[in-house]
Amino acid sequence: MVAGWFTEGGDDREFRLLGTRCGACSAVFFPREDSFCRNPACAGGELTEVPLSKRGRVWSYTAGRYRPPAPYVSDPEAEWEPYTLVAVELEAERMVVLGQAVTGVAVADLSVGAEVEVVAGILSEDADTEWTTWYWRPVEEAR
Amino acid sequence: MNDVAVLGAGMHRWGKWGRSFVEYGTAAARAALADAGIDWQDVRSVVGADTVRGGYPGHVAGATFARALGWQGARVTSVYAACASGAQAIDSARAQILAGMAEVVLVVGADSAPKGFFAPAGGDRPDDPDWLRFRLLGATNPAYFALYARRRMALHGDTLDDFARVKVKNAAAGALNPYARYRTAVSAGQVASSAVVADPLRLLDICATSDGGAALVLSSMEYARRHGAGDPVRIRAVSTVTPTYPRTVLDLPDIATDSAAAVEPPAPGFRESIARAAYEEAALGPEDLSLAEVYDLSTALELEWYEDLGLCGTGDGAALLREGATALGGRIPVNASGGLASFGEAVPAQAIAQVCELTWQLRGTAGERQVAGARAGITTNQGLFGHGSAVVAVR
Ligand SMILES: [Zn+2]
Numbered sequence: 001m002v003a004g005w006f007t008e009g010g011d012d013r014e015f016r017l018l019g020t021r022c023g024a025c026s027a028v029f030f031p032r033e034d035s036f037c038r039n040p041a042c043a044g045g046e047l048t049e050v051p052l053s054k055r056g057r058v059w060s061y062t063a064g065r066y067r068p069p070a071p072y073v074s075d076p077e078a079e080w081e082p083y084t085l086v087a088v089e090l091e092a093e094r095m096v097v098l099g100q101a102v103t104g105v106a107v108a109d110l111s112v113g114a115e116v117e118v119v120a121g122i123l124s125e126d127a128d129t130e131w132t133t134w135y136w137r138p139v140e141e142a143r
Numbered sequence: 144m145n146d147v148a149v150l151g152a153g154m155h156r157w158g159k160w161g162r163s164f165v166e167y168g169t170a171a172a173r174a175a176l177a178d179a180g181i182d183w184q185d186v187r188s189v190v191g192a193d194t195v196r197g198g199y200p201g202h203v204a205g206a207t208f209a210r211a212l213g214w215q216g217a218r219v220t221s222v223y224a225a226c227a228s229g230a231q232a233i234d235s236a237r238a239q240i241l242a243g244m245a246e247v248v249l250v251v252g253a254d255s256a257p258k259g260f261f262a263p264a265g266g267d268r269p270d271d272p273d274w275l276r277f278r279l280l281g282a283t284n285p286a287y288f289a290l291y292a293r294r295r296m297a298l299h300g301d302t303l304d305d306f307a308r309v310k311v312k313n314a315a316a317g318a319l320n321p322y323a324r325y326r327t328a329v330s331a332g333q334v335a336s337s338a339v340v341a342d343p344l345r346l347l348d349i350c351a352t353s354d355g356g357a358a359l360v361l362s363s364m365e366y367a368r369r370h371g372a373g374d375p376v377r378i379r380a381v382s383t384v385t386p387t388y389p390r391t392v393l394d395l396p397d398i399a400t401d402s403a404a405a406v407e408p409p410a411p412g413f414r415e416s417i418a419r420a421a422y423e424e425a426a427l428g429p430e431d432l433s434l435a436e437v438y439d440l441s442t443a444l445e446l447e448w449y450e451d452l453g454l455c456g457t458g459d460g461a462a463l464l465r466e467g468a469t470a471l472g473g474r475i476p477v478n479a480s481g482g483l484a485s486f487g488e489a490v491p492a493q494a495i496a497q498v499c500e501l502t503w504q505l506r507g508t509a510g511e512r513q514v515a516g517a518r519a520g521i522t523t524n525q526g527l528f529g530h531g532s533a534v535v536a537v538r
Contacts, residue, residue, distance in 0.1 A: 030399045039388060039406055041406065059294065060297070061290070063339075068282075069283075071278040085282060095399055112294060112298070133279060
């Protein structure tokens with residue numbers, strides 16, 4: 001559905017979001033920008049794929065208590081399970097990326113500035129396909 | 144001076160009426176024309192703020208209202224800029240007047256909004272950021288409002304009580320406004336006991352979707368004088384700026400910000416730059432304002448606008464609210480109309496409705512919610528996909 005937004009295969013330790021970087025001004029883009037550099041001061045350079053930082057710090061977070069409308073995929077027959085959204089600041093890229101938190105992480109488990117890392121997960125599945133996506137997971141201090 | 148005159152303002156009361164937006168817009172237009180004392184057939188240009196259904200402006204607003212009012216050959220313009228549509232309609236009308244293309248222009252916006260969360264148009268459209276944020280993340284509009292609210296709590300120490308206080312204030316003002324959808328007082332307890340929609344925001348922290356319509360009759364200053372309006376309310380500035388790269392605050396409908404790795408972020412953020420552009424064009428500042436109408440999609444967002452408008456320093460929004468400065472009777476009332484908290488969103492109408500309120504306040508005809516001696520006011524608003532808008536009106 002969104003080809004090339006993250007690495008495919010491999011395990012959680014290697015999983016990364018993929019962006020692009022402009023060869024002329026080194027601006028980074030996520031979701032990937034493959035057509036043109038969006039820095040207004042840049043004449044435009046070659047855009048090459050780069051993995052984004054695996055870890056970042058929580059910029060903000062929330063939990064959706066109501067079922068979002070389509071095109072979000074959820075089973076209307078099943079009881080609605082609130083999910084947590086986390087906006088994460090990546091230090092090297094100096095950008096904020098929004099994602100869902102891994103299942104089971106509630107707002108009480110998060111705080112602005114806390115460290116999280118990106119992991120792979122299942123967005124939804126139908127008879128033919130398992131749609132993968134990225135999730136943010138709190139980094140445990142002790143590890 | 145690049146002033147244009149506001150000869151007439153009109154609205155259809157907001158609510159859930161279940162009728163076509165054409166009815167609301169036409170009623171508002173007729174009210175604005177009557178207020179201006181101008182015959183529809185004397186209007187030589189009409190500008191409509193588009194109502195979009197299914198991603199396609201099936202009813203292209205300018206012509207839809209011109210047809211409903213009766214085809215009479217006027218120049219027509221239709222504009223779409225999401226929530227900033229109304230301000231861009233005003234801007235188009237003003238540009239025509241200042242360029243000498245039209246002397247008197249009717250501006251109309253109206254909507255009948257679907258119930259519940261706003262959702263993108265149907266079909267699989269992975270190249271559309273609005274579609275993507277719903278499909279991949281289930282990130283509704285309230286989710287973004289909640290992210291801003293939670294960050295304010297962490298950075299500035301705002302509390303849920305502060306957010307509730309905004310609703311209490313705006314509901315008290317809205318109770319005095321005959322055009323508002325909600326006309327009853329709300330207590331802090333009622334906010335606190337309403338359901339959490341997007342943590343930490345509750346149902347009463349977030350504006351509803353509504354039906355409604357608003358219209359203005361704008362003219363050149365010369366036309367206003369000839370028409371016997373010697374001292375009309377004047378629009379002195381309209382800001383329709385875009386952000387400056389890199390935009391570093393996560394904003395609807397994007398799922399990521401620009402990266403600031405290559406270019407330092409601009410000193411004033413996007414929302415702040417919207418007001419700055421209006422102040423600069425109007426040659427006045429926040430200290431000159433009598434009132435402000437801001438885009439309170441959520442209670443927490445209203446506090447952010449105080450800071451972006453320069454009514455107080457960064458992080459001081461809640462303190463300004465707590466001291467009563469932004470309530471009716473305070474130093475700088477904000478959302479004297481009751482705001483979106485009392486109206487709800489009728490997307491193409493709301494930026495026009497904000498200017499209707501300024502018009503009535505500056506004329507001194509706002510009744511029980513009148514801001515004493517109002518001389519200057521600002522509206523501010525933000526449309527999806529990087530549309531800023533602010534309007535300055537003076538008397
Ligand atoms: Zn570049």
